[in-house]
Each structure stands twice: as C-alpha cells, then as structure tokens.
Amino acid sequence: MRAIPPHRGTQAAGTDSSPHPGRPVALITGASSGIGAAVADRLSVGGRWDLLLNGRDVERLSDVAARTGGSALPWDLASEEGCRSLAEEALAVGGRVDALVAAAGLGWAGTYTDMTPALVNRLVKVNVCAVMHLVSELLPPMLTRGSGRLVVLGSVAGRFGVRGEAAYAATKGALIPFVQSLRYELQGTGVRLCLVMPGPVDTPFFARRGTPYTRSRPRPVPAERVAAAVEEALSGKRHEITVPRWMEVPARLQGVAPHLFHRLAARFG
Numbered sequence: 001m002r003a004i005p006p007h008r009g010t011q012a013a014g015t016d017s018s019p020h021p022g023r024p025v026a027l028i029t030g031a032s033s034g035i036g037a038a039v040a041d042r043l044s045v046g047g048r049w050d051l052l053l054n055g056r057d058v059e060r061l062s063d064v065a066a067r068t069g070g071s072a073l074p075w076d077l078a079s080e081e082g083c084r085s086l087a088e089e090a091l092a093v094g095g096r097v098d099a100l101v102a103a104a105g106l107g108w109a110g111t112y113t114d115m116t117p118a119l120v121n122r123l124v125k126v127n128v129c130a131v132m133h134l135v136s137e138l139l140p141p142m143l144t145r146g147s148g149r150l151v152v153l154g155s156v157a158g159r160f161g162v163r164g165e166a167a168y169a170a171t172k173g174a175l176i177p178f179v180q181s182l183r184y185e186l187q188g189t190g191v192r193l194c195l196v197m198p199g200p201v202d203t204p205f206f207a208r209r210g211t212p213y214t215r216s217r218p219r220p221v222p223a224e225r226v227a228a229a230v231e232e233a234l235s236g237k238r239h240e241i242t243v244p245r246w247m248e249v250p251a252r253l254q255g256v257a258p259h260l261f262h263r264l265a266a267r268f269g
Contacts, residue, residue, distance in 0.1 A: 020050055025094035026234075027052040029077065029086075029134070030104035031070075032061040035153060035201060038223035039101055039230045044068035052090045052097070054104065077104055077130035078122055087137030097138050099149035099234055102131045105172075112166040120167050127171035132178065139191065146190040151233045152179050153226075154197045156247050183239065192236035198226045198243045218247065 026043055030036030032055025043049045044067075051070030055061040058074050065072040071093050075086040090097050106126045108119060131152055142148025157165055158172025179195040186193055202220040221244055229241045242248045 020047075023048070023050050024098040025050045025052065025090075025096055026099040026101060027054065027073075027086075027090045027094070027097045027134075027138070028070075028101040028103060029054045029130070030102075030153075031055045031064055032057040032074075033064075034103075035198070035223050035226050035230075036101070036103035037064050038227035039103060040064050040068045040070060042224070042227040042231055044070065049099075050094060052094050054086055054090075056104075077134075078125045080129070080133050083130050083133035084137055087134055090138075091141070096141060096145070098142075098147070099151065100134060100138050101151045101153070101230055101234075102134060103153045103230075104130060105153065105155075107165075107168050109164045109168070111164070115167055123167050123171050127168070128174045128178075131175060135182070142191045143189055148191040149234050149236060150182075150191065150193045151230055152193070152195050153230075154179075154195050156197050156199045156242065159197060179240075194233035194236075194238050195240045196226065196229050196233055196243065197240065197247075198229075199247050201226055201243075218244070 026049045028036050028039050028043075028051065031040050031053035036053075036055065037060075040051055040053055041064075044051060047069075051065075051068055052073055053061060053065050053068070053070040054073050054075060054077070055064070056074070056076065058072070061072045061074055064070065073086055073089050073093070075089070076082040077086065087097075104126060106123050108115065108123060135150060139148070139150070142150075152175055154175045155169075155172040157169040158174070158176055161169050161173075176195065179193060183193045198221070199218045200220040202222050226243050229243045232238060233241055
C-alpha cells in the first residue's frame with residue numbers, strides 16, 4: 001500500500017481546519033476535483049461542517065482544502081490498507097466522522113476487450129471495494145452513537161448500462177444492491193444511507209478517462225448540481241436521488257417495459 005506522500009491532516013497556511021465542537025464532520029473522497037470538490041465547496045459555506053478531504057492529486061487537493069478550510073488526507077483508495085489508513089486518520093483528525101460522502105471514482109470508455117486485467121481490477125477496487133471498505137471502517141462508530149450519514153455516488157450508467165462503458169457501468173451497478181441491502185440493515189439505527197445517481201457531469205472525469213463525452217443527449221450537468229443533491233442526501237430524507245431528475249423516467253420504463261427499453265437503448269446507446 002502506498003500513501004500519496006507522508007502527511008498528517010495537511011492544510012494550507014492561513015487556514016484553520018481544527019475540529020470545532022458541535023460542528024459535524026464530513027469525510028469526502030474524490031475531493032481533489034469534480035463532484036467531490038464541488039461537494040466540499042458547497043458544504044464549506046457558512047462553516048456548517050468540518051471537512052476531511054481525500055483525493056489522488058495532492059496539489060489540487062491542497063488547493064481545495066485551502067479554499068474550504070478542510071484537512072487534506074491524500075491516501076490511495078485502490079487497496080484495503082489505504083482505505084483503512086484513511087479511515088483511521090479521519091477519525092484521528094476529526095475526532096469522529098458524522099458523514100461519509102463516497103465520491104471517488106475512476107472511469108474508462110472503449111471496447112471491453114481492449115481493457116487490461118489490471119485496469120479492470122483498479123476500477124473495481126476504487127469504484128466498489130473502496131466504498132465498501134470505508135463503510136466497514138466508519139459505520140461501527142456511527143452505530144455506537146446512533147447517528148450518521150452515508151452518501152454513495154453511483155451513476156445512471158450502473159442502472160442502465162452504456163455502450164463502451166461495460167466495466168465502469170458494472171462497478172457502478174454493483175453499488176445499487178449494496179446500498180439497498182445495507183439500508184435494510186440500518187433501519188432503526190439512526191444512520192441514514194442515500195445513493196446519488198448522476199448522469200453525465202461536466203467535470204474533468206471524461207478527459208482523465210482518455211475519451212471525451214460526445215453524445216448530444218443527455219447533456220452533462222454542472223458538478224454543483226450534483227453537490228446540491230449530495231447536500232439534500234445528507235438531510236437523511238431521501239433514499240435515492242437521480243441527477244437530473246428526468247432520468248428517473250428511463251428507469252421506470254426499464255421496469256415496466258423492459259423489451260421496449262432495451263430496443264431504445266440499443267438504438268441510442
């Protein structure tokens with residue numbers, strides 16, 4: 001396991017990321033850019049949350065920590081050890097974790113047979129295993145306190161499947177039954193769990209996966225719109241949120257008329 005360099009709750013000069021008594025603590029993964037960074041920006045408004053920020057890009061993560069007053073915890077989530085180390089440091093720095101926003105994720109697009117086994121394994125480790133490992137580490141203290149929030153970032157690709165994104169869709173699809181099953185276990189515990197399902201989002205995600213987004217529909221939504229959904233999810237009043245909301249319609253069609261749905265999906269990708 002590799003930490004992405006030695007650190008201990010690093011923060012930019014001039015900022016104060018020390019825990020504030022009475023303020024809830026949120027750990028956000030994938031916070032160096034995209035949706036995770038947008039969530040950090042939104043939750044930092046008004047000083048409502050103490051923020052613990054995880055990401056792979058140390059420089060960008062430090063920039064986000066500087067503007068949000070959060071603590072940068074740049075552990076690699078591609079291994080169980082990295083997830084455990086992140087959870088341990090988050091609990092040490094924050095004193096507790098009241099909310100986990102699991103926004104870290106890797107993408108890839110292209111013909112499945114062009115993917116190497118190593119790349120498939122990394123997508124599974126970061127997109128699926130990291131979420132499950134972090135929940136395993138952070139859920140027990142929440143259960144002991146009788147309160148907590150778990151927000152998992154899925155994707156509509158995991159609901160429908162997308163041409164050229166077989167492995168990515170499979171990893172996001174795996175999160176759906178995980179969240180649904182775990183929600184049943186958490187009934188009556190005071191810990192709330194929400195799955196946020198964005199469609200395409202206007203972030204560096206597509207550039208980093210090596211293939212730009214070229215479809216005319218659906219149009220990518222701003223990351224800030226997804227961040228607003230995450231904030232809503234943290235209220236504990238919703239089990240699942242799709243962004244944009246109209247993409248719930250294809251999901252309903254898939255349920256009531258699967259043959260028609262698959263014919264349309266095969267035509268439009």
